[in-house]
Amino acid sequence: MIYSEFIMDYSKLKKFVGKIENATKVEEGKNLSCGDEVTLYLLLDGNRIVDAKFEGHGCTISQASTNVMIEQIIGKTKEEALELLRNAENMILGKEFNEKLLGPILNFYDVKNYPMRVKCFLLPWKTLEMALK
Amino acid sequence: MRSGVWSDKEWECIKSEIPVLDRTVNGKRLVYLDNAASTLKAKSVIDKMADFYLYHYSNIHRAVHTLASEATMAYEQAREKIGRFLNAQLGEVVFTSGTTMGINLLVNSFVRSGLLREGDVVLLTQVEHHANLVPWLRASKFHGFRIEYIQADEKGVILKEAIEKATSVKPKVVSITAQSNVTGQELPLNFVREAFPNAILIIDGAQLIPHKKIDVKALDIDFLVFSAHKMLGPTGVGVLYGKRELLERMEPFLYGGEMIDRVTFEDATFNVPPYKFEAGTPHIAGVVGFGYTLELLENLDLEKIEKQVEILSRYLIDSLSRLDFLELYGPLDDSHRSLVSFNVQGVHPHDVSHVLDQMFGVATRSGHHCAQPLMSILKRGSKIDFPNSTVRASVYFYNTFDDIDTLVEGLKFVRKMFSE
Ligand SMILES: Cc1ncc(COP(=O)(O)O)c(C=O)c1O
Numbered sequence: 001m002i003y004s005e006f007i008m009d010y011s012k013l014k015k016f017v018g019k020i021e022n023a024t025k026v027e028e029g030k031n032l033s034c035g036d037e038v039t040l041y042l043l044l045d046g047n048r049i050v051d052a053k054f055e056g057h058g059c060t061i062s063q064a065s066t067n068v069m070i071e072q073i074i075g076k077t078k079e080e081a082l083e084l085l086r087n088a089e090n091m092i093l094g095k096e097f098n099e100k101l102l103g104p105i106l107n108f109y110d111v112k113n114y115p116m117r118v119k120c121f122l123l124p125w126k127t128l129e130m131a132l133k
Numbered sequence: 134m135r136s137g138v139w140s141d142k143e144w145e146c147i148k149s150e151i152p153v154l155d156r157t158v159n160g161k162r163l164v165y166l167d168n169a170a171s172t173l174k175a176k177s178v179i180d181k182m183a184d185f186y187l188y189h190y191s192n193i194h195r196a197v198h199t200l201a202s203e204a205t206m207a208y209e210q211a212r213e214k215i216g217r218f219l220n221a222q223l224g225e226v227v228f229t230s231g232t233t234m235g236i237n238l239l240v241n242s243f244v245r246s247g248l249l250r251e252g253d254v255v256l257l258t259q260v261e262h263h264a265n266l267v268p269w270l271r272a273s274k275f276h277g278f279r280i281e282y283i284q285a286d287e288k289g290v291i292l293k294e295a296i297e298k299a300t301s302v303k304p305k306v307v308s309i310t311a312q313s314n315v316t317g318q319e320l321p322l323n324f325v326r327e328a329f330p331n332a333i334l335i336i337d338g339a340q341l342i343p344h345k346k347i348d349v350k351a352l353d354i355d356f357l358v359f360s361a362h363k364m365l366g367p368t369g370v371g372v373l374y375g376k377r378e379l380l381e382r383m384e385p386f387l388y389g390g391e392m393i394d395r396v397t398f399e400d401a402t403f404n405v406p407p408y409k410f411e412a413g414t415p416h417i418a419g420v421v422g423f424g425y426t427l428e429l430l431e432n433l434d435l436e437k438i439e440k441q442v443e444i445l446s447r448y449l450i451d452s453l454s455r456l457d458f459l460e461l462y463g464p465l466d467d468s469h470r471s472l473v474s475f476n477v478q479g480v481h482p483h484d485v486s487h488v489l490d491q492m493f494g495v496a497t498r499s500g501h502h503c504a505q506p507l508m509s510i511l512k513r514g515s516k517i518d519f520p521n522s523t524v525r526a527s528v529y530f531y532n533t534f535d536d537i538d539t540l541v542e543g544l545k546f547v548r549k550m551f552s553e
Contacts, residue, residue, distance in 0.1 A: 001491055003484075003550070034483055034500045035508060035521035057520055059481035060551075120483060 002114065003060065006107045010064035016071070018053045029127030031119050036062055040127045047077045054124070061111060061120035068104055069124045078132050085125050092118050136534055137444045138437045147531050150175040150429070154531060161494030164536045169314050169340060169472045169527035170498050171362045175429055178365065182422040193417055194391055194408075208417055211424025212407070218427055219357065220348045221374050227407040228420050231371035232339040233264040235358030236308070238373060238386040238410065239335060240268040244276045245384035248333070249306065251277035256304035256332070258320070259285040259510060260313040263503040265337045269308065283309070287514025289316040289507055290464045293324060300328050307332045311341035315502045315511075315523070316463035317446070317472045319345070322352050333379070339363055343529070344442040344471055346435055349374050361419070366426040370419040373410070380406035387412040438530045445528040445537070446470050452541050453526075458548045460517050472527035474502070477544060478517050480551045482524045488550065493543035495536075498525045 020041035029038045038056035042049055052070045069088075073081045088105050090097040092112050099106065111121045139147065148154060151173050156163045165173060185207060191200035193208050209223075216226045229235045243249040255269050259282045273280050281302040284295045291313075307329045312319045319341060326334060335356040338347055343364035349357055354374070361370040375383075385392055385403060389412035394402040403409040430438060450465055453473055462474045477485050482499035489495040501508050501522045512519040526540055 001488075003488070035505065036481075037521075057481075057518075059483040059520075061483070114487070117483070117487065 002108075002110050002117065004107060006104070007060060007064045010067045010107075011060040012063075013067045016053050016067055017055065019055060020051055020053050025131045027127050027131035029123055029130065031058075031062065031123050033116070033119060034059070036120070036123060038062070038066060038123055038127055040066075040124065040131055042128075042131055044078075047079070049073050049076055049078070049081060058123065059120050061108075061117050062123045065108060065121045066124035068107070069128065072103065072105065073128070081128065082132060085129055088125055089122065092121050138441045143433065143437075147433070150177060151531050152176055158494045158496075159491050161492075162539075164493065164495040164539045166526040166528065166532065166536065166540060167496045167498045168343075168529040168532075169363070169525060171368070172343065172365050172529050173531070174367075175365050175426065177429060178367075178422055178425045181425045182367065182418050185421050186418050190418065192414055204417060204421075207421045207424070208415075211420045211427075214424045214427050215372055218346070218431075219372075219374050220350045222377060224406050225349075225374055225377050225380065227373040227375065227380070227410040228415055229358070229371040229373050229410075230369050230416065231360040231362070232262075232337060232358045233371075235356075235371055235373040236265050236335075236337070237268045239308075239356055239358075240272045241386050242383045242410075243306070244272055244278075246382060248379075248383065249276065249278050253278040253305040254281055254302050255279070255306045255308060256281050256283065256299055256302060256329075258283040258291055258309050260289055260291060260316060260318070260504065260507050261308075261310055262314055262337065262339070263505070264339075265308055265310060266506070278305075285316075285507065285510055287510065288464065289313070289462050289511050289514075290318055291320055293321065296321075296325060296328050304329065304332050306335065308335035308337070310337040310339070311347065312470060313463070313504075313507075314340050314472070315474050315504045315507055315525070317469045317474070318464050319468050319470050321468075322347075322354070326353050340471070345439050355379055361423040361426065364426065365430065366423040367416070367419040369416045370423045375406070377406065380410070385409050385412065389413045433530070441530045442471050442528060445530075445532050445534075446472075448534055449473055449526060449528060449537050449540075452537050453544075456541065456544060456548075459544065460515060462511050462523060471529075472525055474511075474523040474525045476515075476517060476520065476523055477547055477551075480547060481520050482522045484551065485524045485544070485547050488547050489540070489543045492546060493539055495540050495543050497540070498527075499523070 020043050023041040024044040025042040027040045036058040041053045043051035054066050087097040087101050094112050111117050189203040191204045193205040212226050216223050283299045333355045336354050338357050338359035342359045355376050357374040362368040392404050392409045392412040394404050458478050460476045463469050486497050486499035508521050
């Protein structure tokens with residue numbers, strides 16, 4: 001089962017929930033199959049992500065994925081975040097990826113076996129991609 | 134426990150027809166409660182389709198050789214069976230690829246034929262599947278007709294008062310579902326016909342017809358659309374019933390081979406209905422297979438199927454009503470049939486469905502069920518933190534009380550797992 005303690009715990013995290021009033025980037029993402037929505041707030045200092053938060057509803061997988069993603073991208077440059085994103089995407093699509101880079105994101109490894117849930121995992125990442133484009 | 138209308142002999146027959154019922158998923162007996170999306174398939178139908186493909190198949194209508202005659206005959210026999218089933222004439226039964234195509238055909242043909250013009254009103258309900266909503270909406274943008282809605286209440290229920298109220302918009306076309314795929318409500322079609330005696334009445338039968346016959350003449354329906362795959366039949370096959378005099382006045386939707394009368398380098402005239410609406414090579418084996426499917430359902434007895442689905446629906450509604458951590462949608466009374474949409478308080482529908490499948494082998498559907506606007510209505514009426522989607526459990530005649538008990542057990546587990 002994909003509902004590990006790690007994922008259950010991270011799905012309930014409140015630390016990154018909310019708005020950033022002076023956000024540099026605000027991006028809305030949507031999962032068309034279930035109507036889940038996420039709004040991602042990024043505060044950039046030059047090229048570096050110095051803060052990130054999100055608002056929105058979602059399932060356990062998408063909520064946990066969003067929290068872990070935000071935790072991982074804070075402090076990273078845009079390029080580093082995009083590199084992480086590429087590896088996270090590759091992991092979930094069953095392609096080659098750099099394990100060392102992903103760290104706690106590896107906790108979602110098994111989600112790749114559930115095609116419908118891959119979208120849940122990817123929701124925040126796709127939103128991040130749009131925000132950084 | 135298996136209760137209801139089936140004798141031991143009939144049950145044996147059903148079990149042997151639907152072998153997947155003996156399958157296990159994730160180490161559990163499969164409990165298939167996603168029938169509203171598509172039903173399981175029957176062995177004798179698949180066998181007969183295989184036989185048709187392997188020994189009697191060719192293209193239809195065109196050639197004079199033996200295989201072509203056999204294939205054409207099989208195809209037209211399916212049309213006869215469906216005509217009898219609906220109480221329609223042969224020229225009134227058009228084969229499509231499904232409900233979605235049927236409605237797109239009607240919308241496009243109406244605007245091309247001048248049956249819908251700028252200023253006309255099309256009346257829908259707020260509980261329509263996207264298939265009976267988006268084609269109208271988009272065409273209205275290009276052709277200037279207007280869309281009005283019969284309002285649903287906050288449980289997603291269409292009340293008779295709402296239907297009466299909508300008569301004031303004087304619709305030219307009324308296109309409504311016979312049963313909502315979200316709330317399970319069967320709409321009072323008789324009442325709708327009486328409320329709109331002069332409108333062109335289109336019925337989306339996708340959800341109702343699999344378990345309750347619709348007599349197009351008795352109900353004075355102008356058009357009826359439905360899909361084979363929701364009643365044991367193959368995918369990619371659907372039926373459009375249309376009153377002969379209307380079909381005759383209508384411009385075709387797809388143009389091409391088989392649907393023409395005379396073609397010159399300047400223009401074309403068309404074949405008679407139903408052929409003028411069946412351009413190109415259709416899903417021949419699928420249509421033939423649908424004919425076999427109907428035969429199987431009739432042999433099982435359509436009235437018994439209706440009764441069994443009614444019994445199971447009642448048991449499903451009663452069982453779920455007893456779980457105080459659920460929020461149920463729909464009327465929950467006798468008009469509520471075959472499917473129930475609900476939410477587990479505080480748990481996202483995808484999580485509910487996922488755990489039911491992985492731990493209990495129960496197949497349910499989670500999502501917005503192709504009815505996004507209706508989700509916003511349910512959200513307004515909801516007393517919980519509504520997730521913009523629901524879980525849906527739906528039964529067909531091969532389900533059992535056991536199946537529903539397993540669902541209930543699974544839901545209790547889900548509740549416990551996510552409240553820790
Ligand atoms: C009420 C209703 N209308 C239309 C459809 C669309 O049917 P199909 O996908 O077979 O075209 C469905 C299927 O989910 C339905 O439930």
